[in-house]
Amino acid sequence: MTNQAPGILGIYFANAILLTVVASTILVFWYRWTVARSMRRTSGLAVDDAWADEFPPATTGLRGRTVIQGPETQRAIHEVTPLRLRLAVIYGLAGLAAAAVLTILSLVALGSEFRAIRVFAVCYTFCWPIIPTLAPLLVIPLRRILVAFIGYVFVGVVIISIWSAVSHFLLHRISASPYENVVSFLELLALYAWLPFLIICITSNRRLRAIVPLVLAGLLVFSFSNLLVQTAFIAALDYPIVRQTLLRFDGRLIYALWMLIAALPVGYACWLGLRWLSGRFERKAFSDAQLLVDAWWLIIVFHQTAIVSSDFGWGGLLGLLAFVAYRLVVALGLAAWSARSPGNRRLLLLRVFGFQRRTERLFDSVGQRWRFTGSVNMIAGADLAMRTIYPRDLISFVSGRLRRSFVLRTEDLAERVRQLDERRDPDGRFRLNNVFCYEDRWRSALTALLGKSDLVLMDLRSFSASNSGCIFELRQLVENALLSRTIFVVDDTTDVRLLESTLSDEKRQVAQDDDAARLRITTEFVKSHSTSDLNRVYNALYELPT
Amino acid sequence: MNRLSAARPGRGGEFLARLLRGMLFLAIVWSIAGAFLALQVGTPWLVDNALKVGWIPEELAMPGGVRTEGAAQCVDVGAESGVRTSGPIDPSILHQARYLTWRLGRDLGFAAAVAGTASDEQIQSLQRGLATLAEAIAVPAPLPPKIQHLANALHEFEVYLEQDPQCVAARLTSKYEPSFGYLYKFGAVIGHSIPFRVNNIGAVFVPQIRRYGQLAGIPEVLWLPMTQDWPDNPNRTDAQQKTYSILTRLDQHFKEANP
Numbered sequence: 001m002t003n004q005a006p007g008i009l010g011i012y013f014a015n016a017i018l019l020t021v022v023a024s025t026i027l028v029f030w031y032r033w034t035v036a037r038s039m040r041r042t043s044g045l046a047v048d049d050a051w052a053d054e055f056p057p058a059t060t061g062l063r064g065r066t067v068i069q070g071p072e073t074q075r076a077i078h079e080v081t082p083l084r085l086r087l088a089v090i091y092g093l094a095g096l097a098a099a100a101v102l103t104i105l106s107l108v109a110l111g112s113e114f115r116a117i118r119v120f121a122v123c124y125t126f127c128w129p130i131i132p133t134l135a136p137l138l139v140i141p142l143r144r145i146l147v148a149f150i151g152y153v154f155v156g157v158v159i160i161s162i163w164s165a166v167s168h169f170l171l172h173r174i175s176a177s178p179y180e181n182v183v184s185f186l187e188l189l190a191l192y193a194w195l196p197f198l199i200i201c202i203t204s205n206r207r208l209r210a211i212v213p214l215v216l217a218g219l220l221v222f223s224f225s226n227l228l229v230q231t232a233f234i235a236a237l238d239y240p241i242v243r244q245t246l247l248r249f250d251g252r253l254i255y256a257l258w259m260l261i262a263a264l265p266v267g268y269a270c271w272l273g274l275r276w277l278s279g280r281f282e283r284k285a286f287s288d289a290q291l292l293v294d295a296w297w298l299i300i301v302f303h304q305t306a307i308v309s310s311d312f313g314w315g316g317l318l319g320l321l322a323f324v325a326y327r328l329v330v331a332l333g334l335a336a337w338s339a340r341s342p343g344n345r346r347l348l349l350l351r352v353f354g355f356q357r358r359t360e361r362l363f364d365s366v367g368q369r370w371r372f373t374g375s376v377n378m379i380a381g382a383d384l385a386m387r388t389i390y391p392r393d394l395i396s397f398v399s400g401r402l403r404r405s406f407v408l409r410t411e412d413l414a415e416r417v418r419q420l421d422e423r424r425d426p427d428g429r430f431r432l433n434n435v436f437c438y439e440d441r442w443r444s445a446l447t448a449l450l451g452k453s454d455l456v457l458m459d460l461r462s463f464s465a466s467n468s469g470c471i472f473e474l475r476q477l478v479e480n481a482l483l484s485r486t487i488f489v490v491d492d493t494t495d496v497r498l499l500e501s502t503l504s505d506e507k508r509q510v511a512q513d514d515d516a517a518r519l520r521i522t523t524e525f526v527k528s529h530s531t532s533d534l535n536r537v538y539n540a541l542y543e544l545p546t
Numbered sequence: 547m548n549r550l551s552a553a554r555p556g557r558g559g560e561f562l563a564r565l566l567r568g569m570l571f572l573a574i575v576w577s578i579a580g581a582f583l584a585l586q587v588g589t590p591w592l593v594d595n596a597l598k599v600g601w602i603p604e605e606l607a608m609p610g611g612v613r614t615e616g617a618a619q620c621v622d623v624g625a626e627s628g629v630r631t632s633g634p635i636d637p638s639i640l641h642q643a644r645y646l647t648w649r650l651g652r653d654l655g656f657a658a659a660v661a662g663t664a665s666d667e668q669i670q671s672l673q674r675g676l677a678t679l680a681e682a683i684a685v686p687a688p689l690p691p692k693i694q695h696l697a698n699a700l701h702e703f704e705v706y707l708e709q710d711p712q713c714v715a716a717r718l719t720s721k722y723e724p725s726f727g728y729l730y731k732f733g734a735v736i737g738h739s740i741p742f743r744v745n746n747i748g749a750v751f752v753p754q755i756r757r758y759g760q761l762a763g764i765p766e767v768l769w770l771p772m773t774q775d776w777p778d779n780p781n782r783t784d785a786q787q788k789t790y791s792i793l794t795r796l797d798q799h800f801k802e803a804n805p
Contacts, residue, residue: 015585019578219578226582234697243696252587260579267575398574400567 008227009306009316016223017199017299020216024208027215028386031397035436036382038406042440075542080372083339083428087137090333091293092130098297098326099126102304105319109308117163121181124156125188129300132200136289137427139369141531142204153189160185192307196300203296206364207386210288213295214391217277218270220298225266226259233258278391287425288390290330297326339428345374346422347541348453350446350473352462356383362459362489362526363387365534367432370541375422375430377449379442388434406436407445417448443472450476455544456486457537461526462493471502478506485544488523489537496523597753598773604753608704620716640722643683645800647718647726650679650688651733652793658690658703659738685717700750703738707731707754725762732758732769736796739772743792746785748775768796 103123107114131152135145164178203212233255236242246254280286286294301323309316347370351359363384367376378384389397396402407413421431437445450456456477463470477483483503490496503521524540526533596602635643657672664672673687680687691706693699710716719727735751735758742750752773759769771792776785 011589015582018585019581022581023578222578223582226579226586230586234695237697238695256583259583260576263575263579264572267571267578271571398570400563400570 009302009309012223012227013220013302013306016216016219019223020212020219021202021208023219024203024211024215027394027398028207028211028389031211031389031394031402032382032385034397034402035380035385038403039381039437039439039442041438079342083372084138086337086339087427088134090330090337091133091137093333094326094329095127095130095133095297096123097329098129098301098322099123101322101325102126102301102319105308105316105322106304109316117160117167117181120163121156121160121185122188124159125185125192126304128152128189128193129196129200129297132197132204133293133296135204136209136292139364139371142201153186156185156189157182192304196296196303199299200296206360209292210387210389211394213291214274214277214394216295216299218274221270221273222263222266225262225269229259229262229266274391275395278395281391284423284425287427287429287431289429290425290427291391294327298323301326334426339424344422344424344430345455346453347374347376348449348456349376349378349459350456350470351381351383351459352467352470353381353383355462358461359383359459360387361529362534362537365531366457366538366541369538371429371431373430373542374454375420375433377420377433377453378435379445379449380434380436388432390432390434393434402436406438407441408438410444413441413445413448416445417452420452442469446473446476447480450480450482453482454485455541456482457489457541458486459489460494460499461489461491463490463499464495465498474499474502475506478503483507483521486522487537487540487544488521489526490523491526594752597756598749604757608708608753608757620710620713635722643722644726644729646679646683647722647729648733648796648800650676650683650685650714651730652737653679653733654688654690655703655734655737656740657737658693658706658734659741661690661693662696662699680714683718684721685714686712688712688714700738703734704751704754707734728758728761729764732762732764736769736772736793740789740793743772743789744786746776749773764796764799768792768799 100123103119103126106122106126107118112118128149131149132145134140135142140148160181161178164181167173168178203209203216237246277291281288281291301319304322305316305319307316308319347367349363349367351362360383364387370376378388380388393402393405396405407416416435420433424430435445435449458470458473458477460470465471477486488499490499522540522544524533524537526537593602597604653672653675657669657676660672661669673690677687689712691703691711693702695702707715715727715730718730732755735754739750739755742748749772755769755773759766771788776788
């Protein structure tokens, strides 16, 4: 059969994308529900004093301080900027490499002459993914990325207009009409970019993005294995004995049964593939953001491959070389330009549970950005479950082993704390360390995490006397002498009197000295939707001593 | 609040846990496979129904790429045949040629449809009939396509018609009128549909019947029943009668109608 390649590639790829969005949404909500349910359980074991012996308070001395904002933040920004610049340059070059491969293929497919302005326009068109893919890498909000994308298109229009005008009016090349060239550029961009851009917009949803790359990888394998299985079924029907045997029954039923049986080895292969990816992630071959960006580039390259298959047939699969080129440049770039930066400033994130949207926003604006400076430790909770799924968690979850990730015994906690990831990923960012706890174990986990954290960010919005867990955490902060290294996020719903009285009482008990017990804490007032307030919190973290 | 215990299970519990994990694996894999199957079955079903109600142009559902290849391959046919240069054709000849073109297409389609099940003798007899019809209208006898995969036979026949490997449709267009090429293709898809309709399997080649029928200028009332699933769900005898009645009406039309 001639020329079916683009249709077949397109349909099977589209099926995989469609199911990725549906399956990711189901999985992420199911995962959240499972985490919430597990956290309400008790371990079933007696809580012993071994917890306290294993993780004693860091110090017992108390030091208050006055926060002076400014220079430290500036210094920190100077430290983080080279890391972000490194990522932008390397991923920009990698995108350019992929665009170059796609440009050559497209111009050959169109049978076009390789003229400078044409090569530039096509290559510039194929470079469009560089802008949206920088969003998760550099932790840039989608709104700013959209503005940057419009700017990118505008710059393209300006360059092509000027170039065409010079060719037309100064060099007298009649074919180079500025208007026609600009229209062609915009048409080409719309043709190549609209579908992948739409997919990127959907999958960049922060609740889905942690899970999308892995689900997409699995479903791509599943989808194209389906194609092989279907082809085998069609070929088998050419043999009379098979045809006569199978078609005694309902043909559609036989086909469905065949697909379901064949799905088992295919599913197992996907499973092994996911475990391989998860293993590479655990060995720090890439970060979660890198995995997401790779998945996006794969979608973009595959979309283009399906388009050029109209001219090349199955030879259009050469388009996948663009992904190889992109990944090669990323690997070489990250290896050649190493991330030289100061050590890990470990941040512990505590919060009043039960306010998912608000907590997610704080986490996105502060926690994710902080990862260029240090690792972020937290006790896992349903509120951030959708933001913090790592491949290992997903593998545990779908294999029904999520419970094994929960801290059960003292040795489990010791092991988990030893395993806290405190090294940078290849892209220069640190990781999130989520500790899963049963209801009767989280206090010990908190004590352990306090000993492994340099700074604390505690979201006390909606804090009241009913939040006994937070009161315990506040006391632990005092006992561990971490008040001076803590920022309390408050708002109108925070019971500030309760906060002060809890801390004062505890300080008095610990210090036995009124002078030492004088309360000096750092609070930041944050409205739930205020970006500037959240930026202030982020900057204030740098002003804390470590 | 749910206060279930999470203490780790013993050996029996471990076995149960493994069993549950196995069942979870099956549930996940078969859910995904089911979803893919639903897409594979559901998407064509949706497209099929959209075509039947005319929401999607037939053109989009037909193999367009091979049509271009076919047209390129038969580009010299007009110069070769050259009959039209001598002026308008006698209406009675045109009338007869129109009927024979319909028959040629119909018999070709039928021969292609039964190729996998008919005996060699029957096939040879059909091919002799095709040769006689082709000779009468001065075009090469069409050879039914060699089907690569039986399960893909319908699509392969669609592609064969668009490719027009012996340039039969192109010659008919060039020799008589543009509608003759479409009439030949219309006959072919109707002929190929016969075994499906008499066995009450459902409508096939819906976009082709609609498009070729319109381009050949055949009244819609004659071909519309072949594009519809028959709602009264007739048994096989009813389906046979209904199919033959449609074919008879079409035959009658081409015998009687003026070009």
